[in-house]
Amino acid sequence: MKCEELTDLIHEHALGQLEPVRAHELQEHLATGCAVCLRALRESREAWCLLAAELEPTAPPPEMEEKLLSWIRTEKKILQERSSRDPSQLSQTSTAAVRKSRVIGLVLAASLLGVITSVATWRFLPASDRPLGGLGGPADHLTWGDPRANQSESRFTQVALEQIPQRAGVHLAVIGHPRTSEWHVFCMGLPTPVRDVTCKLWMETSAGEILSGTVLTVDTQGTASAVVKLPADISQLAGLKITVEQNAEAEEPSDQVLLRANFRQQKPAAVDVPTAR
Amino acid sequence: MIMESPVPSPESTDEDDPSTTQSEDEVRWMAELAEGSEDAFVKLYRSLSGRVFAVCMRILHDRQGAEDVCAEVFFELWRHPERYDASRSSPHTYLFLVARSRAIDRLRHYERRGIGDNSGAEMLPEFPTLDPRSHPETIANRREEKAIVQSALKGLDENQRSVLELAFFEGLSHQQIADRLDTPLGTVKTRVRQGLILLRTRLAALLSTK
Numbered sequence: 171m172k173c174e175e176l177t178d179l180i181h182e183h184a185l186g187q188l189e190p191v192r193a194h195e196l197q198e199h200l201a202t203g204c205a206v207c208l209r210a211l212r213e214s215r216e217a218w219c220l221l222a223a224e225l226e227p228t229a230p231p232p233e234m235e236e237k238l239l240s241w242i243r244t245e246k247k248i249l250q251e252r253s254s255r256d257p258s259q260l261s262q263t264s265t266a267a268v269r270k271s272r273v274i275g276l277v278l279a280a281s282l283l284g285v286i287t288s289v290a291t292w293r294f295l296p297a298s299d300r301p302l303g304g305l306g307g308p309a310d311h312l313t314w315g316d317p318r319a320n321q322s323e324s325r326f327t328q329v330a331l332e333q334i335p336q337r338a339g340v341h342l343a344v345i346g347h348p349r350t351s352e353w354h355v356f357c358m359g360l361p362t363p364v365r366d367v368t369c370k371l372w373m374e375t376s377a378g379e380i381l382s383g384t385v386l387t388v389d390t391q392g393t394a395s396a397v398v399k400l401p402a403d404i405s406q407l408a409g410l411k412i413t414v415e416q417n418a419e420a421e422e423p424s425d426q427v428l429l430r431a432n433f434r435q436q437k438p439a440a441v442d443v444p445t446a447r
Numbered sequence: 448m449i450m451e452s453p454v455p456s457p458e459s460t461d462e463d464d465p466s467t468t469q470s471e472d473e474v475r476w477m478a479e480l481a482e483g484s485e486d487a488f489v490k491l492y493r494s495l496s497g498r499v500f501a502v503c504m505r506i507l508h509d510r511q512g513a514e515d516v517c518a519e520v521f522f523e524l525w526r527h528p529e530r531y532d533a534s535r536s537s538p539h540t541y542l543f544l545v546a547r548s549r550a551i552d553r554l555r556h557y558e559r560r561g562i563g564d565n566s567g568a569e570m571l572p573e574f575p576t577l578d579p580r581s582h583p584e585t586i587a588n589r590r591e592e593k594a595i596v597q598s599a600l601k602g603l604d605e606n607q608r609s610v611l612e613l614a615f616f617e618g619l620s621h622q623q624i625a626d627r628l629d630t631p632l633g634t635v636k637t638r639v640r641q642g643l644i645l646l647r648t649r650l651a652a653l654l655s656t657k
Binding site for chain 1 (some may be wrong): 449485488489492493496497498500501502504505512513515517518521522525526529530532534535536537540541542543545546547549551552553555556559560593596597599600611612614615616618619621622636639640643646647650
């Protein structure tokens with residue numbers, strides 16, 4: 171595709187409004203480092219934002235600054251306490267902390283069980299039913315259960331996430347493998363199923379754009395497990411969030427957020443997605 | 448990110464260096480914020496919150512919703528300053544785009560829930576429009592920058608401005624704008640393209656003569 175043919179796409183992409191397939195094509199082109207299109211994208215963003223710059227500034231209420239500083243200082247205090255905690259103090263951990271660590275342990279156990287189940291399921295499937303049609307399938311796109319990803323090596327990794335539950339008791343574990351283009355997600359503490367209400371998991375880029383939504387089928391215990399397909403360029407990912415949706419087909423997340431999770435590293439290095447398609 | 452730094456008092460007079468442009472200040476503050484400076488965060492907040500809040504209000508027409516989104520955007524800025532990439536945009540453009548994206552998410556939620564448009568009812572600012580703590584010369588510079596932007600926008604014809612505003616403030620795709628205005632898709636694309644080119648060139652020309 172020639173750069174001049176991308177102009178309209180760049181203008182839509184600058185606002186995060188390009189449909190996923192076209193966005194993927196454009197991102198692949200930008201990933202080549204095309205200076206012309208990268209400059210055009212930057213210029214497009216700046217031009218769009220002139221519409222915002224024209225607005226008369228409206229100061230938010232004075233309490234907002236105080237509220238933000240209060241959040242920041244509370245968070246700092248918690249982090250300082252955590253980082254300065256002496257190992258000898260661990261025996262004095264509160265009951266609540268013990269309970270929390272048990273919950274996290276359960277999530278990890280559930281994660282491991284899910285991984286084992288995935289592998290076992292693959293092994294017992296007839297070759298024709300396997301995701302890639304057996305060992306002779308195409309070599310470029312790996313999915314869970316693919317023997318080349320998990321039979322001869324044990325490189326399953328829990329993706330490092332900083333979890334910010336917006337509702338008490340919601341926890342998330344994400345398992346990746348360097349050679350798969352999918353993550354296996356495990357959640358607990360979700361609201362139990364109610365008619366016409368769905369939980370969805372969304373991937374979010376560092377620019378605040380939402381890439382995709384995956385429906386989480388929640389059981390009566392409030393747990394859910396799902397396989398999430400990764401975008402081509404995961405370096406743009408900043409985090410995940412789980413929301414409650416009135417409509418399972420929703421293309422944008424609602425503001426009923428149950429949990430936010432940010433990657434602890436700028437790039438989720440735990441997973442190295444194959445680039446060949 | 449754990450670093451105690453003094454927060455300027457509301458009376459402090461050295462928050463902005465009037466000899467630098469706003470963008471230069473923002474870039475420096477972003478760099479300091481990445482090092483965990485609470486002082487830099489406060490400066491960025493005081494410099495940009497008025498315009499970020501205005502973007503949220505313009506999209507949502509709802510003061511409470513705009514306050515929630517604005518606070519969320521700045522708290523995320525504090526937690527994740529590394530998400531800002533200086534090669535992709537200026538700091539204020541980055542914040543405007545994140546605020547716009549979050550506000551449109553909330554707008555979609557309102558639409559799904561059938562929550563009505565409060566257009567007009569909440570648009571008049573109840574609070575000062577420029578932070579009185581800023582240096583007088585800085586306030587003058589910013590007014591001048593705003594006049595330049597307004598002059599650039601005056602170059603747009605009504606059709607161009609209409610499609611740009613529908614895309615930016617209502618989050619409509621080119622196809623959705625075409626449907627809304629009952630206009631061919633190609634015409635919408637042309638208006639967007641020409642409008643953005645015009646804005647860019649007029650702005651560059653105005654800045655060069657400043």
